[in-house]
Amino acid sequence: MPSESPLASLRAAAEGVRQQLQVNAFDAAAVQRLADFIEQQRPSIKDSEKQGVVTALGCFLGQCLVDTYGGTWAQGPDKTTGVGINRAYFFNPFFRVSEQLAKGEAESVVKFFAGIPERLALKPVRKNWIS
Amino acid sequence: MVAPVAVAQTKPAAFPAPGTYDPFTPDPTQVRQTDGHAGSFQDLQGHWHAVQIGEYTAYKVYMNTEGNTYQAYLPREIKAFVKYPGDTLVSLTGLASHSKLRGGVFGMQQFRGAGLQMVDYSYTRRSLLERVVGTPTLTIRQAAGPWQEVPRSKNAFQQLFLTLLADDARSVAELKTGRLRPGRDAARLLTDYADSRVTQQLRAVGTVGRP
Numbered sequence: 001m002p003s004e005s006p007l008a009s010l011r012a013a014a015e016g017v018r019q020q021l022q023v024n025a026f027d028a029a030a031v032q033r034l035a036d037f038i039e040q041q042r043p044s045i046k047d048s049e050k051q052g053v054v055t056a057l058g059c060f061l062g063q064c065l066v067d068t069y070g071g072t073w074a075q076g077p078d079k080t081t082g083v084g085i086n087r088a089y090f091f092n093p094f095f096r097v098s099e100q101l102a103k104g105e106a107e108s109v110v111k112f113f114a115g116i117p118e119r120l121a122l123k124p125v126r127k128n129w130i131s
Numbered sequence: 132m133v134a135p136v137a138v139a140q141t142k143p144a145a146f147p148a149p150g151t152y153d154p155f156t157p158d159p160t161q162v163r164q165t166d167g168h169a170g171s172f173q174d175l176q177g178h179w180h181a182v183q184i185g186e187y188t189a190y191k192v193y194m195n196t197e198g199n200t201y202q203a204y205l206p207r208e209i210k211a212f213v214k215y216p217g218d219t220l221v222s223l224t225g226l227a228s229h230s231k232l233r234g235g236v237f238g239m240q241q242f243r244g245a246g247l248q249m250v251d252y253s254y255t256r257r258s259l260l261e262r263v264v265g266t267p268t269l270t271i272r273q274a275a276g277p278w279q280e281v282p283r284s285k286n287a288f289q290q291l292f293l294t295l296l297a298d299d300a301r302s303v304a305e306l307k308t309g310r311l312r313p314g315r316d317a318a319r320l321l322t323d324y325a326d327s328r329v330t331q332q333l334r335a336v337g338t339v340g341r342p
Contacts, residue, residue, distance in 0.1 A: 008319070019218060019239050020253070020262045022187075024168065041260050049264065056264045 007073055010081070014063035017056050026060070026067035028113060034060060035110040038100045045101065054101065058094030061109055065091060069116055086120060160203045162186070162193050167201065170194075172212035184214045189236045189254035192220070206235030219243075221250050223270060226278055238270065241318045244325035246274050247295065249281070249317060266314040271295070281317055288313035292320060299327045 014026065021037060023030040034057060045053055065071045065083040071091075074084035082092040099107035167183035172194060174180065185193030185201035192212055193201035204212075206222040213219045224235040238252030251267040269281035273295060282288045289306050296302040302324045305311070311320065 012315075012318070016267070017263050019251075020259065022218075024214070024216060024218075037259070037263075045260065049260070052264045053260070 006081075010059050010073055011063060013056055013059035017060035018063075021060075026064040028064075028068065031061065031064050031113040032110055034064075034097075035100065035105075035108050038097065038109070039105060042101055042104065050098075050101065054094050054098045057097045061093035061097055061113075064113065065093060065116070068113075069120070085116070089120060091116075162201050162203075163199045164193070164201055165199050167193075167195065168214050170212060170214040172204070173210040175208070175210060177210065182212075184212060187212075187214075187220065187237065189238075189252065190234075192237060206237050211240075212237075221248070223250060223252055223278060226252075226270065226280075241267070241269065242321045242325075244321070245328045247321055247325075248272055248275075249321060250278075267317075269314060269317055271317075281313060283313050285309065285311070285313060288317075292317070296320070296324045299324050299331075301327055 017034075018026065018030065021030070021033050023033050038057065041053075062071075062073065062081075062083045065085065066073065069085050071083040071085040074082060074090065076082050076090045076092065080092055081094070082090050084090050093109075096107075096109050096112050100109050162185065164185050167185045169181075170184035171179050171181050172184075172192075180196075182194040182196055183201070185195070187193065191203045191205055192209075193203055194212065195201045207224055209222060211219060211221045219240040220237040221240050222235055223232070223238050226232050226236070232252075232255060236252050236255050238250035238254065240248065241251050242249040249269055249271040251269050253262045253265060253268045255268070256262045256265065266283065270278045271281050271291075272278045279291070282291060288311070289309065293303060293306050296306065302320060305320070305323075
């Protein structure tokens, strides 16, 4: 029986957010739009909505990592879902979204996203997640 | 400014006539912006025209062909517009179940193939947050017939899709499991259905071997 894979669900959620944010691609400009959206919505998001918001926006940020930095959706060492890059680095986009939601621009997803190349340039650690 | 005469001539009086404004009042059907996107639109006669797509909402889209002045177009004035690389927004008019939306709205096309077209008009929700994380608001039509709402209840969704996809045994079997989520699984179901139809047609002409 065909059924939607977890990967297809993540991508579908990311695509839904992309369409609503009216951005053209999963790139740095899209992450800027995401950060603006989070800042704009932070004061009004109810606790009951937070989980859904983090999930949807995390899928979007994760897909930006996949498309921009050649990452792959993967399961981390602690069994969380995230994005592995260069078979050496693992990032949790859901955590990054929740951080900006909680702490504001000091934890902006834009800063995180822009800092990825620098982190990738560091000495790689051994791959310890499943993709 | 968007050029096609056919569209300009059919443009209804969606806003008060220009003569009623103070001469220094900006034309409310126009905005100035510099960051439009390449795209195209389909006029009411079905012809496509290249344009720059500006801002858009569920109720209007700003388009132009040159300069920074964008003209507003309403859903009843065009059939569809595409913002490249691939977002297609379709005019939905005469949505029977929504009296407030009868003037027409733009919805994002989620699927088109195998004679079926499905559009999400979540853009009509006021809050962007609701649009981003809420369940899609879907409408579907077969062979360019009237739009019908994709039901949110599992039973009604199952009934509608069993009718639409009745000629594909695999889709019918999956629908009968009753495990599908109406809003979330509709597009994937349609994609699988269209793939299956193509495979059937290829088999019929002997291009694809039977398993």
